[in-house]
Amino acid sequence: MPEQLEQDQSHRRSVLRALLWLTLGCGLIFAGLNVARGLYLLASLEVLYALFALCLLPVVATTRHLVAWTVAYLVPFFCIMVFALLLPNTSFTVFAWIQTIPIISYLLLGLRGGLWMSLCFITAAVVAFNVRYVTGEHALNGLIVTNLAFSSLAVMLFSHIYESSRVRNERRLIELAGTDNLTGIANRMRLNEEFQRLRSQAERSAMALSLVVLDLDFFKRVNDQYGHDVGDKALQHAATMLANRLRGSDLACRLGGEEFALLLLGADHAQAARLADQLRQQLYSAPLLVASGRSLQISFSGGVATLAQDGDDLSALLKVADRRMYEAKALGRNRIVAATALPPAVDGPN
Numbered sequence: 565m566p567e568q569l570e571q572d573q574s575h576r577r578s579v580l581r582a583l584l585w586l587t588l589g590c591g592l593i594f595a596g597l598n599v600a601r602g603l604y605l606l607a608s609l610e611v612l613y614a615l616f617a618l619c620l621l622p623v624v625a626t627t628r629h630l631v632a633w634t635v636a637y638l639v640p641f642f643c644i645m646v647f648a649l650l651l652p653n654t655s656f657t658v659f660a661w662i663q664t665i666p667i668i669s670y671l672l673l674g675l676r677g678g679l680w681m682s683l684c685f686i687t688a689a690v691v692a693f694n695v696r697y698v699t700g701e702h703a704l705n706g707l708i709v710t711n712l713a714f715s716s717l718a719v720m721l722f723s724h725i726y727e728s729s730r731v732r733n734e735r736r737l738i739e740l741a742g743t744d745n746l747t748g749i750a751n752r753m754r755l756n757e758e759f760q761r762l763r764s765q766a767e768r769s770a771m772a773l774s775l776v777v778l779d780l781d782f783f784k785r786v787n788d789q790y791g792h793d794v795g796d797k798a799l800q801h802a803a804t805m806l807a808n809r810l811r812g813s814d815l816a817c818r819l820g821g822e823e824f825a826l827l828l829l830g831a832d833h834a835q836a837a838r839l840a841d842q843l844r845q846q847l848y849s850a851p852l853l854v855a856s857g858r859s860l861q862i863s864f865s866g867g868v869a870t871l872a873q874d875g876d877d878l879s880a881l882l883k884v885a886d887r888r889m890y891e892a893k894a895l896g897r898n899r900i901v902a903a904t905a906l907p908p909a910v911d912g913p914n
């Protein structure tokens with residue numbers, strides 16, 4: 565789902581840019597404070613890092629390697645935090661910054677990257693904290709140490725839970741946005757996205773890719789005779805049959821109303837026309853049972869178009885397949901038109 569992934573990247577880009585500005589500001593302020601306290605090495609690191617953040621600002625606005633630049637930014641950032649914790653003249657309150665490690669890591673790197681980054685640097689910080697404060701002249705009482713260790717773990721746990729449920733909800737929303745709510749199969753938005761993916765796959769593996777547009781015949785009569793509810797059931801019946809009959813690499817989608825489209829990977833023009841005709845026969849021979857034991861025979865008319873020979877993008881293929889579908893309607897319905905050749909035989913009276 566490239567569009568959604570793109571959105572995800574832009575969200576992370578904004579977070580990183582905000583963090584870079586913060587690093588620039590805070591880096592210079594802390595450097596000033598540390599110079600005043602005689603911590604020249606730490607102050608120099610902070611100034612260098614603030615300049616690094618400044619240089620990164622234009623890079624992150626456009627880079628295609630956002631994850632790599634994020635890691636390049638975060639690793640020294642967290643290293644400076646841990647280093648500050650180890651220095652003899654710094655305050656133990658530096659540990660408060662350690663709490664931001666999981667939040668920043670999960671926000672910028674997602675679940676897996678966030679987990680590893682947090683685990684590494686929280687562990688390093690806890691070790692550094694112990695080296696510095698558990699024994700010796702600066703030793704803190706056990707309660708403070710325990711509080712800090714557990715609060716860090718809690719922040720990490722909550723960040724992990726939050727990111728997991730955010731990812732789950734995002735997936736669910738993406739799924740819902742690409743699903744037709746009456747039939748449960750894909751909708752037109754998903755067709756656009758799947759077409760891009762399947763076209764790349766077809767080009768990479770030198771496979772054919774065909775599109776079938778099909779429209780249920782005399783559907784207005786179904787609604788008029790049996791009512792809208794039965795019309796809805798007929799649409800669901802047709803969608804289920806189409807989706808069940810196709811391979812996992814294909815896509816059945818409802819374009820709208822009583823019109824559907826099939827994307828068939830690995831099917832050349834003749835194979836797509838044959839498959840569409842088999843589907844037509846299968847639907848026609850599996851009537852929908854309606855009230856009082858009556859059965860409703862459903863047929864469709866379809867048109868076929870194939871990548872390269874009929875067009876190179878989805879809108880060109882839809883236009884050709886749509887035109888052929890209307891030819892099939894004009895020729896008497898309940899048939900498939902693949903080209904200008906004579907259509908296949910018709911099963912039923914229409």
Ligand SMILES: Nc1nc2c(ncn2[C@@H]2O[C@H](COP(=O)(O)OP(=O)(O)OP(=O)(O)O)[C@@H](O)[C@H]2O)c(=O)[nH]1
Pocket residue numbers: 746779780781782783784785787791792793794795796799820821822893897
């Ligand atoms: N029940 C139901 N009917 C729908 C839905 N969407 C569109 N329709 C109906 O589908 C019918 C389409 O009618 P037409 O465009 O005249 O086409 P047709 O009767 O199928 O005739 P041909 O396509 O020429 O064979 C209309 O009555 C629409 O109301 C839906 O979601 N549910």
